[in-house]
Amino acid sequence: MNTIKQVTVVGTGVIGIGWIARFLSQGYDVVATDPAPNAQSRMEAAIDKAWLTLGKAGIAEGASRDKLKFEPNLKRAVADADLIQENAPEREEIKRSLLAEIDRYAKPEAIIASSTSGLLPSKLQADCERPERVIVAHPFNPVYLIPLVELVGGKDTIFEVIESAAQFYHSINMKPLVISNEIEGHVADRLMEAIWREALHLVNDGVATTEEVDAAIVYGPGLRWALMGPFLTLHLAGGEQGMKHMLEQFGPALKLPWTKLVAPELTEELKNKVISGCEQQTKEHTISELELRRDDFLIELQKLLEKYWPAANLNGKL
Amino acid sequence: MNTIKQVTVVGTGVIGIGWIARFLSQGYDVVATDPAPNAQSRMEAAIDKAWLTLGKAGIAEGASRDKLKFEPNLKRAVADADLIQENAPEREEIKRSLLAEIDRYAKPEAIIASSTSGLLPSKLQADCERPERVIVAHPFNPVYLIPLVELVGGKDTIFEVIESAAQFYHSINMKPLVISNEIEGHVADRLMEAIWREALHLVNDGVATTEEVDAAIVYGPGLRWALMGPFLTLHLAGGEQGMKHMLEQFGPALKLPWTKLVAPELTEELKNKVISGCEQQTKEHTISELELRRDDFLIELQKLLEKYWPAANLNGKL
Structure with a gap:
């Protein structure tokens, strides 16, 4: 049962605003x-x-702009x-002391969630008196529209807290992904950070402009x-x-x-993990079915994008 | 003027079929x-x-399935x-000798384009008698739906060939991105390869399954x-x-x-390139306008995805 009624957002930058x-x-x-x-005043305007925007996306019954208090x-x-x-x-020392302060003031049963993009929950919870209720709940911008939230516990976090948090985020239309092994950058930000660093290298080495890098993603x-993520994408490229x-x-x-990123050795064990992972993901579906689904999606997506792409049209160069 | 009338596709795997x-x-x-x-027979079936699918996407006047000959x-x-x-x-020695053979048999004015994902055109054209008409034209799967094609010349390729190729690919509804500096992996595949290697590390290190990696991309x-590519995405996350x-x-x-990828030093020069690049990309548009456009797109995209996502729904786990 979701027993969460009142939520407090600490920090009202872009991500805090998104959560609110x-x-x-x-x-x-x-x-x-x-x-x-x-x-x-900046919060109210944002x-x-x-x-x-949320009016267009749809809001829940009983939801009101007036339920916000600063x-x-x-x-x-x-x-x-x-x-x-x-x-x-995103600085460990700032978050760590702030979380300890929140922990002192909060009700004992309250859940404390950090939006950190990549810091480790075990470190963030270290100065808290009740570290068992501290977790990472990492969202994506714009938070009010993107459903993914990565949930990661530290070494002192108890399972019940992760479970309650997962139920809560699910109830607000999110897709909570529970990550069992904490690691710097969690999962999604590791992938984004790899692409980001490679993109910076391309600009730094004079191979492409920011605009060309963006075009190489958007149109491809x-x-x-x-x-489809990277695994399913390749699974479907293999015939x-x-x-x-x-x-x-x-x-x-x-x-x-x-790429400038060194790859792991492609051992038999890794190959098997990847191949059986893809087979597990696609279980009841043949490659042919999945290709058809992908193609139908791509046709509809590109029709939708016709309305949006021109502004990203390399200023007319493409 | 586009003077290309007849096209020959050499190699009928997944990418060759896509081009056909x-x-x-x-x-x-x-x-x-x-x-x-x-x-x-495999080609005919594919x-x-x-x-x-192309019937749903729309085909050009005069187009016919019967204009194909093996x-x-x-x-x-x-x-x-x-x-x-x-x-x-994707092996340099195979492509190199095959391109030399094609070069011997083709009309002198024909353009020869390699679909290589990452090999260098200067090396691929090295054994040709007429290397000036050899280019890389790298597409994305499924080729019949994804518009991006990266065009890269080698050191012997002449500008007129790149220009004619760009016109031709543009005329078949593609987005040709001309890359002026050849580099292993071109641009898009460098970004994809970075994400792919990071994803393999995550699976190899036991941090996430292939399914969890894919979910961390798809829902976020x-x-x-x-x-929006990585630069514009972050430009809009900065308020x-x-x-x-x-x-x-x-x-x-x-x-x-x-990530396992080492980043470049964030010098003043690199910072300036990135910031002015983003400002150049977004010129006439304020951040607010672009946020609105992004949000409208995300709302429509998620409505569209409701039809497609369930099958990628972590087998019910999310």
Whole structure:
């Protein structure tokens, strides 16, 4: 049972604002706090804007823009919260002491969730008196529209807290992905950070402009990633033999300098994990069925994109 | 002027089939060749399938499934072609000698394009008598639906050939991205290869399954990549200050172990390139306008995905 009624958002930058908008749109009472001058007026303006968008996306029954309260004092802001979502700058020492402070002021049964993009929950919870209720709940921008939230516990987090948090985020229309092994960057940000660093190298080495890098994603591989991740994408590029064929065909390319990232050794064990993983994912579906689904999606997606792409049209160069 | 009338596709694997389907759907006469036993019958079956999909996507006036001819003999297959698209296995020595052979048999004015995912055109053209008409034209699977094609010349390729090729691919509804500096993996595959290697590490290290990696893309960052590449995405995550703010906020994370890929030094020069690149890309548009466009797209995309996602629903786990 989801017993979370009141939510407090600590830190009202882009991610904090996104959380506030999502919580409000799902009918929750939200208290927001931020020590910055003008934080309240900037928050109100940003929420007004997001609220217009949420009107188009659809809001829950009973949801109201008026269920938001700004409280500059941290202690008072977290006192009644059932879940506190922390969005401080991405520096371990800042988050660590802030979480310890939140932990002191919050109700004993409240869940404390950090939005950190990549820091380890075991470190973030280390100074808390009740570390067992501290987790990472990492969202994606814009938080009020993107469903993924990565949930990661630290070494002191108890399973029940992760379970309650997963239920709660699921109830606000999110897709909670519980990650059992904590690692810097969790999962999605490791993938994004790899692409980001490679993109920076390309610009740094004078191979492409930021615009060309973006075009190389948007008109190509980016079209498939809303439907299929890197594994399923390649599974479908391998013909009827799927990933097995791809590993034979592109396995040797892992040794080539096609990125600045060094690949793992393609051992039999890794091959088996990848191939059986893909087969497990696609279970009842043949490659042919999945290709058809992909193609139908791509046709509809490109019709939709006709309305949006021109502004990203390399200023007319493509 | 586009003077290309007849196209020959060498190699009828997944990518070759994709090219055949795209060329046919745009009204071209296509000759296909492949030395494998049963290549013709496998090709015919695959084209029949793609043709059904292309019926939904829309085909050009005058296009016909019957304009396809299989010719097992390479010399005869390329003799009358204005453009030859090569799709041999991804091994330099194979492609190099095959391209030299094609070069010997083709009309002097024909363009020879290799679909290589990552090999360098300067090396691929090295054994040709007329290397000036050899280029890389790298497509994405499924070729008959994804518009991006990366065009890269080698050191002997002349500009007029790249220009004619760009016109031709543009005329068949593709988005040709001309890359001026050849590099292993071109641009898009460098980004994909970085994500792919990081994903393999995650599976290899036991952090996530293939299914979890895919979910971490599909429900999160993957939703944005059909509209915006990595630079524009971050530009919009930085609030009104855009990329400038993001580099301040996440610059220090470049030193953290958030991926196995080592980042470049974030010099003032690189910062300036990235910030001015993003400003150039978005010129007449304010961040607010672009956020609105992104949000409208995300709302429509997720409505569209409701039809497709359940099958990728972590077998009910999410």
